[in-house]
Structure formats: C-alpha cells, structure tokens
Amino acid sequence: MFPLPGGIGLSHLRAYEWEAVDGVCGGSPHLHLACTEAYVVTGGRGAVQTLDVGGYRETELEPGVVAWFAPGTVHRMVQRDDLRITVLMQNGGLPEAGDAVFTFPPRILADPHAYAEAAATPADDAAARRRRDLAVEGYLPIRDALVSGDPGPLRELHRAAATLVAPKVDAWIPRWRAGALAAAESTGEHLAALANGDVSHLERPGLRVANPSKEDGYGMCGRRTEYRLDM
8 A cells, every 4th residue: 555645545446346145246344443544436336334333324435425434443345336446544554564354253353363364365356255255244243233223243343353453553553653653743843844934844855656556456345456656
C-alpha cells in the first residue's frame, strides 16, 4: 500500500465476483484494530455490509460515494456491477503488518498458527476464494446475532482479534512513529517555523510521482493494484 502524505495508505480494489454461500458476490469480511479505512468509489456499483455494536447495515456504493469504517467495524465489500474502489487507509503499513483481521470462525481465531495459515496471501483465485469463504463462515453468525439484537458474538470477535494481534503491537509502534506521527510532527515544525518567519522548508524539492503496478494482487475485498514510486 503506497503511503500518501500524512501516513495514509493508498491502493485500488476491484471487488471479487465470486458468489459466497449466502448468494452474495464479493470480498472477505474483516475488521481493523487500530486503523480507519475509507472507500472512495470510482466505478461500477455494489455495496458494503458493516457490523458494529449498533447493528448490521448495508450501504449502497456508486461512483462519488465515500464510506469509511472506524476500528472494530466489520466490513464486507459486495460486487454488483464491476465495482471499483480507491482505498485510503489510516496508518499505512499497519494493515499489512497484521492490523487487519479476518472474521474467521472462533476455532481459527483462537489458534495463531491456524490463523496465519488461513490468512496467508493467496497464490491463485482458488486460494483467495477459500480464504474469503472461511471469513464468510465466521461472519454470518455474527451478522445474524446482530440482526436479532445480540452484540455478544461481535464483542467476542473483538476480544479474539485483540488477543491474536497483541504480540505484534510492539512492532507496529515504529511504523506509526515513522508514518502518521512523523507527518503530524512535521506539520507542527512547519507551523512553528512560519510563526517565526522561517520559510526554509518551502525550498525543499517537493514532487514525487507514483504509478499503479500492472499486476493485480489479492486483497481482502478484491483484486488489489499496488503503486510504485518513480524517483
């Protein structure tokens, strides 16, 4: 995921077209533990299903719509007509380091080795579909409980996900310090300099360009296009 100013990660997604057991075509339900994620819809049509302690919701997605999800919100991208999304991710780099957790069944979430094996980057469509289907298997009972007014299974997912990632958090802190925190501190330095009439930071070289890669990878929600930086 390419980092934008402010430590924001950027990628493009084309939602998976495979039908799941409930008849819905789309991606792998998941949540983030520390990061907010935003979808900017750039093409096609679809929806996003979300679960939070307030309940279940399905939001229509069409070009121009922006939807974002706070940490803890389970989200599932739904494909209807060539849905394409630009993804903006707070704390770019953290999701790739484990902040994103699939809604696998409890038996998988309770075993770090089983989770790592199930969550591994797929090598092909068949593996990506198996990973998606396993996430849907764990997602559906949580959704059904919320529809019935019971947030208990979602809260259990939150606890299981937090336990799963706890050993990784120490390694996330340097990424955060070098990304989002460093960007915020740099803004503070610029403001202090301007207050003192110091404009030296305005003379630093400023242009960087990123181009999309030509190869699609397998993201959680769909086929993912990464970026490379042209120096």
